[in-house]
Amino acid sequence: MKRILVSGSAGQMGQTLKELTPFVKEMFFDFRDSSDANITDQETLKKIFQQGNYDYCINCAAYTNVEQAEKTPEPAFAVNAEGAKNLAKACKDHGVTLIHISTDYVFDGTKEGPYTVEDATNPINEYGKSKLKGEQYIRELLDKHYIIRTSWLYSKKYGHNFYRTILKKVSEGEELCITDEQKGCPTNTETLVKFILENILMENKPFGTYHVTDGKPMTWYDFAKQILDEKGLTDKVNLVLATNYRTFAKRPKNSILS
Ligand SMILES: NC(=O)C1=CN([C@@H]2O[C@H](COP(=O)(O)OP(=O)(O)OC[C@H]3O[C@@H](n4cnc5c(N)ncnc54)[C@H](OP(=O)(O)O)[C@@H]3O)[C@@H](O)[C@H]2O)C=CC1
Numbered sequence: 001m002k003r004i005l006v007s008g009s010a011g012q013m014g015q016t017l018k019e020l021t022p023f024v025k026e027m028f029f030d031f032r033d034s035s036d037a038n039i040t041d042q043e044t045l046k047k048i049f050q051q052g053n054y055d056y057c058i059n060c061a062a063y064t065n066v067e068q069a070e071k072t073p074e075p076a077f078a079v080n081a082e083g084a085k086n087l088a089k090a091c092k093d094h095g096v097t098l099i100h101i102s103t104d105y106v107f108d109g110t111k112e113g114p115y116t117v118e119d120a121t122n123p124i125n126e127y128g129k130s131k132l133k134g135e136q137y138i139r140e141l142l143d144k145h146y147i148i149r150t151s152w153l154y155s156k157k158y159g160h161n162f163y164r165t166i167l168k169k170v171s172e173g174e175e176l177c178i179t180d181e182q183k184g185c186p187t188n189t190e191t192l193v194k195f196i197l198e199n200i201l202m203e204n205k206p207f208g209t210y211h212v213t214d215g216k217p218m219t220w221y222d223f224a225k226q227i228l229d230e231k232g233l234t235d236k237v238n239l240v241l242a243t244n245y246r247t248f249a250k251r252p253k254n255s256i257l258s
């Protein structure tokens with residue numbers, strides 16, 4: 001029986017894991033949210049790891065508010081960099097393999113084609129910088145790790161994401177003004193959960209860094225259109241192309257992952 005700690009279990013990725021894993025054989029998942037496993041608290045982690053006898057830790061805990069991170073970066077660095085470091089240390093001390101999720105926002109977006117795992121990172125916003133620092137700590141401290149970069153993650157059912165924001169705006173009768181200034185690959189949380197289950201927990205892929213997405217590059221405008229089409233709302237909602245959608249944080253123009 002493999003024993004697997006899941007940190008950040010109340011987020012969209014954590015909740016998808018909770019939904020999809022009850023019938024997985026030979027694996028016990030220990031789901032912990034921010035109230036019972038705060039990854040910035042080394043003492044708490046020490047106790048949890050001492051008692052848990054884990055084989056793997058899937059880290060779904062993160063600070064994901066890109067706009068707020070730009071205004072006050074410290075909490076993002078505390079969770080995404082220092083929290084990841086704490087987990088890497090705890091994993092090392094207890095012989096646990098860490099499965100960590102990272103982001104397309106570690107890239108600056110100036111490349112013409114899709115980014116490979118060999119491409120140089122150069123984040124252009126604080127969230128991306130904090131996530132890159134987390135990656136670097138893990139590589140420095142722990143051999144037994146998987147860093148999975150994904151992009152434009154969404155769950156139809158859980159949490160905060162672009163998919164649900166669009167449908168919320170529609171339900172509130174708002175007009176949709178959506179930018180086409182960035183290109184990336186929307187990724188359903190179910191795809192990522194399946195990758196982790198099938199390729200890592202069942203198949204033991206080699207340790208290292210991976211890119212996992214749903215593989216269909218588009219702009220945010222295209223994604224909004226796709227969401228409306230799928231829901232049969234295209235003729236009922238006014239979707240406007242925003243030529244200058246203002247945000248506090250910069251986003252990479254191209255963050256398609258290969
Ligand atoms: N969302 C996206 O578009 C993308 C996400 N990613 C990465 O995927 C991973 C999963 O993201 P996602 O599920 O979307 O994130 P969510 O924001 O949905 O969930 C993150 C969870 O982390 C928890 N958390 C925050 N701080 C701490 C802490 N100190 N200790 C423990 N838990 C904490 C939050 O709990 P609480 O609410 O209680 O603070 C929340 O439940 C993250 O690493 C993220 O960076 C990568 C690419 C795209």
Ligand SMILES: Cc1cn([C@H]2C[C@H](O)[C@@H](COP(=O)(O)OP(=O)(O)O[C@H]3O[C@@H](C)C(=O)[C@@H](O)[C@H]3O)O2)c(=O)[nH]c1=O
Nearest residue numbers: 064066103104151152153162177178179220242245251
């Ligand atoms: C809500 C909204 C956003 N936008 C723009 C703003 C921005 O350029 C883009 C995406 O907006 P959001 O703020 O929803 O998404 P954002 O927070 O940038 O999403 C990112 O989250 C982090 C956690 C990641 O790791 C990334 O992969 C990515 O998914 O769409 C509009 O044009 N119109 C809108 O109504």
